[in-house]
Amino acid sequence: MKFKQFLIDDCCLSHFQVWQSIKGLDFSLVLSHHFDKKTPTPERFFNETIRTDEAFTDIYYHYSHHTTIVIRINKSSVLNNEHELKPIIDLHYLQVMLDREKYIRNKMMESIRDISVLEDLDNLLKKILENALSVIPAADMGVLWMYEPSLDVLFPKAWTGGPNEEIKKMRMKVGEGIIGKTFKDKKSFILTNIEDIISESSNISSDNLFHLNNSVQLDDLKSIISVPIKVEESTLCVLIVYQNGPYPLLTKDDQQLLESFSDQVSIVLRNSKLYQNLKKQNDLLIQRDTIHNTLIKLSLQSKGLQKIANEIKKMINHPLMIVDLTDHQQYSSPTQWKRELPSEINTKLKTQSFFTESFNSQSLYIHPIIAIDVPIGIIAVEMEEDDFFPLNKMIMEQASSVIALEIIRKQTLVDSYYQKTNDLFNDFIQCREYNLIRKKAIELRMDDHPYYMAVTIHIHPHADFHFLNMQMHKLIAQIKKLLGIYVSIIFGYGNKVTLVCQFNHYADQEYVKKKLELIHSNWMNVHEESLKIGIGTCYPSMDNIAKSYSEADKALSFLISRQLKNIVNYQDIGINHLFIHQPMDDLNSFVNEVFNPLTSDKDGTLDLEQTLLAYMENDRQATQTAKLLHIHVNTLYQRLKRIEEKLQISFSNPEDILKIQLACYLRNSIVSLT
Numbered sequence: 001m002k003f004k005q006f007l008i009d010d011c012c013l014s015h016f017q018v019w020q021s022i023k024g025l026d027f028s029l030v031l032s033h034h035f036d037k038k039t040p041t042p043e044r045f046f047n048e049t050i051r052t053d054e055a056f057t058d059i060y061y062h063y064s065h066h067t068t069i070v071i072r073i074n075k076s077s078v079l080n081n082e083h084e085l086k087p088i089i090d091l092h093y094l095q096v097m098l099d100r101e102k103y104i105r106n107k108m109m110e111s112i113r114d115i116s117v118l119e120d121l122d123n124l125l126k127k128i129l130e131n132a133l134s135v136i137p138a139a140d141m142g143v144l145w146m147y148e149p150s151l152d153v154l155f156p157k158a159w160t161g162g163p164n165e166e167i168k169k170m171r172m173k174v175g176e177g178i179i180g181k182t183f184k185d186k187k188s189f190i191l192t193n194i195e196d197i198i199s200e201s202s203n204i205s206s207d208n209l210f211h212l213n214n215s216v217q218l219d220d221l222k223s224i225i226s227v228p229i230k231v232e233e234s235t236l237c238v239l240i241v242y243q244n245g246p247y248p249l250l251t252k253d254d255q256q257l258l259e260s261f262s263d264q265v266s267i268v269l270r271n272s273k274l275y276q277n278l279k280k281q282n283d284l285l286i287q288r289d290t291i292h293n294t295l296i297k298l299s300l301q302s303k304g305l306q307k308i309a310n311e312i313k314k315m316i317n318h319p320l321m322i323v324d325l326t327d328h329q330q331y332s333s334p335t336q337w338k339r340e341l342p343s344e345i346n347t348k349l350k351t352q353s354f355f356t357e358s359f360n361s362q363s364l365y366i367h368p369i370i371a372i373d374v375p376i377g378i379i380a381v382e383m384e385e386d387d388f389f390p391l392n393k394m395i396m397e398q399a400s401s402v403i404a405l406e407i408i409r410k411q412t413l414v415d416s417y418y419q420k421t422n423d424l425f426n427d428f429i430q431c432r433e434y435n436l437i438r439k440k441a442i443e444l445r446m447d448d449h450p451y452y453m454a455v456t457i458h459i460h461p462h463a464d465f466h467f468l469n470m471q472m473h474k475l476i477a478q479i480k481k482l483l484g485i486y487v488s489i490i491f492g493y494g495n496k497v498t499l500v501c502q503f504n505h506y507a508d509q510e511y512v513k514k515k516l517e518l519i520h521s522n523w524m525n526v527h528e529e530s531l532k533i534g535i536g537t538c539y540p541s542m543d544n545i546a547k548s549y550s551e552a553d554k555a556l557s558f559l560i561s562r563q564l565k566n567i568v569n570y571q572d573i574g575i576n577h578l579f580i581h582q583p584m585d586d587l588n589s590f591v592n593e594v595f596n597p598l599t600s601d602k603d604g605t606l607d608l609e610q611t612l613l614a615y616m617e618n619d620r621q622a623t624q625t626a627k628l629l630h631i632h633v634n635t636l637y638q639r640l641k642r643i644e645e646k647l648q649i650s651f652s653n654p655e656d657i658l659k660i661q662l663a664c665y666l667r668n669s670i671v672s673l674t
Helices: 002-009 084-114 121-134 165-169 177-185 192-200 206-215 254-298 304-317 344-348 388-432 434-443 466-486 506-527 542-561 570-578 584-599 606-615 622-629 633-647 654-672
Strands: 016-021 028-034 050-052 056-065 067-074 139-149 153-160 190-191 219-229 236-244 320-325 331-332 355-359 363-371 374-383 451-459 489-491 497-502 529-533 566-570
Touching: 002 016, 002 028, 016 177, 050 153, 050 374, 056 121, 056 497, 067 084, 084 254, 121 153, 121 236, 121 254, 121 566, 139 466, 153 165, 153 177, 165 206, 177 192, 177 219, 177 236, 190 254, 192 219, 206 374, 219 254, 236 254, 254 388, 304 320, 304 331, 304 388, 320 388, 344 529, 363 388, 374 388, 374 466, 388 434, 388 466, 388 489, 388 542, 388 584, 434 542, 451 466, 451 506, 451 542, 466 489, 466 497, 466 506, 497 506, 497 542, 506 529, 529 584, 542 570, 566 570, 584 606, 584 633, 584 654, 606 633, 606 654, 622 633
Parallel strands: 529 566
Antiparallel strands: 016 028, 016 067, 050 056, 056 067, 139 153, 139 236, 190 219, 219 236, 320 331, 320 374, 355 363, 363 374, 451 497, 451 529, 489 497
16 A cells, blocks of 8 residues: 555654544544554544644644544654655545545446336435435435425425434425425525524424424434436426534535436436337337438439439428529429528528428428538428428438538539639630630630620628638529520639620620629628629620630729729729729828818818819819809809919919829719729
């Protein structure tokens, strides 16, 4: 034994004993070396560290929760290394506590195994009580109270440690005494002085008090722990333990231990309750396995969503539809069962695992398909009220996982295609030689049309890559649906979508632009996120696709640099293409340099800012500007003179005129595009 050897070798003890009292219990002799084992048990002291007797000396080491270890040495022995003794005793204390925790854990596991095999409820509850007391040795007795709903009272179902048969006559109302309060409040508590115990028990009825006093002696009662036992959030029992003695020994640790034990007991009681439905549940599990295997087989065979929809229809015998939200494709069974779903469904997809919707006098069971916290699909099932059984819901739960895998697999293939298309398109726009352009066009599967127009679209960035990827797929699906035959190439990469449109007639571009405006408007309304669209010029021949794409990209860069949420044609940004890569702050600073001195001198009659804008817009024609401003031409000249003084310029200096023209243009373009 290492502890004994430490005391002999390190502390040079030749005659000694080790006594210990765990959690206030009586002292027990745990080790004796060359010592008369018939020595008396150490007396209990809480403050003193050394007690001397005629034949020996007791050295006390006090620890938390009323735990004490005593080293007893012979009077003739000499303690040479007293300073080294405490660390050794501390280590022994830690080992004792670890052994105790191990014992408690093993005892609790053992008790659960024991009570799990009992079918008789009375014996089960008695075993619960016995095992609870076995892990809290400071407790002297305990009673397990059972709630009877028909009478709305608690009665003693099992007891041990003292009470006689008289206790069976007690009936505690909800809220009455410690037991009734524990049941009502659904929480455990500990009382460690008799005054609190008496106070909490003050509302016990005289009949119950009479039966209690006749069943057990509580003269030296010192502490109580009362714990509710819950089954499925409903309190079913109350377990109360009592400790008698000269001072209170039950602790918060004991309370937590009893709470942990009650949690395990609640599982056992719940399992006992479920035992009656075991055969039904077992049949359901067998069906679940069959359904799971069928759906997994379909998934592994890559049969597609239509085949999965048909198979689910056979299982539940209800019309259903699978909606792939990544491309808004519908797969229904029977195949003619196509229908539009209510728009309000989208708001519920993230927050509910399943729900029902009434639509056109028909109830629909809706089960969202979720992948990485993002809705990627919907299962909609036609049903009558109260006609959708638990088994059908279980089938939907099983099917949702397989459908999610199928959608993700399809999406992964599309992402791979987009990656390849992105690489081919980048090679294509780098080509300058006619034959090479035609070769790359064939690789991109582009048909030959008279006109082409490039479009680039910027989706609002998102920290979640999967969410952003989902948004990109949704946008491309909308574009394909609305533009149809006009789409020559479309692919997404990151948060950017590239579109090349093809036309047989030059005027067809106007139709596409209107549809793009509709897509932009719908996206902003539904997603409340910025969408920026840059449109290049429509050119004849695919040789000019690279030029149109470059223009679309510049138009998009213009929107991004200006932090605008618009759709813009490259032709409409005019001279602004010179400032695409110029920081917005620099442009605003340049405009403010011209207009701030003017706006500071505005009194209602002398509007220098408006005068300058009107003067430059009318090509510096004084008469026309004065007429537009409804002022006399002399008044205009006075204002222009004031402007020259404030800006320190001259309207006869070409460089000053160019500066003012550019400032006015930038001011109007920034305001109009914002």
